[in-house]
Ligand SMILES: Nc1nc2c(ncn2[C@@H]2O[C@H](COP(=O)(O)OP(=O)(O)O)[C@@H](O)[C@H]2O)c(=O)[nH]1
């Protein structure tokens with residue numbers, strides 16, 4: 001990434017994303033991201049925040065966990081994850097609706113899950 | 120502070136869903152999330168620009184002062200392939216713009232209220248009343264078991280729709296917090312039930 005040195009926190013997010021402004025995917029805070037097969041060559045190629053995301057997502061993480069875990073603003077995480085998806089380096093897990101679960105089926109599953117929680 | 124479980128890794132085929140815990144400052148949102156979460160709840164100083172949070176547009180106002188927002192969240196595995204995320208809303212009113220991002224895709228919301236300071240939850244109730252298709256319930260977090268009024272008096276004071284579930288809970292107690300979430304799910308199920316069979 002060729003970015004001018006960040007002069008202050010004010011311009012930093014803009015610099016990290018290379019001036020791009022929005023992610024093209026509907027990435028919710030809970031959207032899960034993972035690396036299907038960690039590749040050292042890809043790791044070597046990536047830089048800075050993108051590399052950190054690639055490493056972190058060897059285990060499945062949500063957008064919110066990526067932001068909190070790496071201290072990267074949410075808007076920036078969304079842009080960078082979107083790039084990594086375009087490059088085929090990470091995958092986004094489908095939302096329950098996209099995975100084909102009608103709302104009431106999901107709610108029943110959530111209810112069963114909650115009822116199984118042992119304090 | 121003891122967490123419910125060590126943080127198990129999510130499966131490669133996991134999917135996720137979300138619920139929101141809202142309410143006034145000090146109502147017990149962080150405590151509630153902590154009681155349910157199996158990961159160490161993150162109270163992150165999520166660094167964001169107002170632009171990035173609202174329109175996801177980082178360039179519109181690149182010189183806007185960065186805001187740190189205390190965003191609470193936790194996670195609980197509901198089964199081998201389903202993770203539930205719980206998000207506590209940021210308390211300050213000037214972060215309303217973040218709520219839209221927080222609630223997008225949520226199954227529903229729990230509005231926590233401290234019965235001694237009921238009015239603190241009014242803004243949250245008003246917010247959810249104006250979100251289409253977003254079930255919410257109100258849970259009175261009874262600090263030290265004290266509910267100074269009858270629950271129907273509270274309902275009247277809150278001026279909520281008679282169908283909106285209103286219950287008491289103890290945000291510190293896992294069973295109570297989880298039960299509160301099951302009530303939200305049951306309410307959401309009633310709302311989404313196919314009208315043909317209702
Ligand atoms: N006694 C008692 N204290 C509580 C209860 N719920 C929360 N607290 C305490 O009240 C304070 C505010 O709770 P917190 O979860 O941080 O509120 P938030 O601002 O809504 O996130 C904390 O010191 C909690 O430990 C409760 O049910 N009983």
Ligand SMILES: [Mg+2]
Nearest residue numbers: 148149191207
């Ligand atoms: Mg809090």
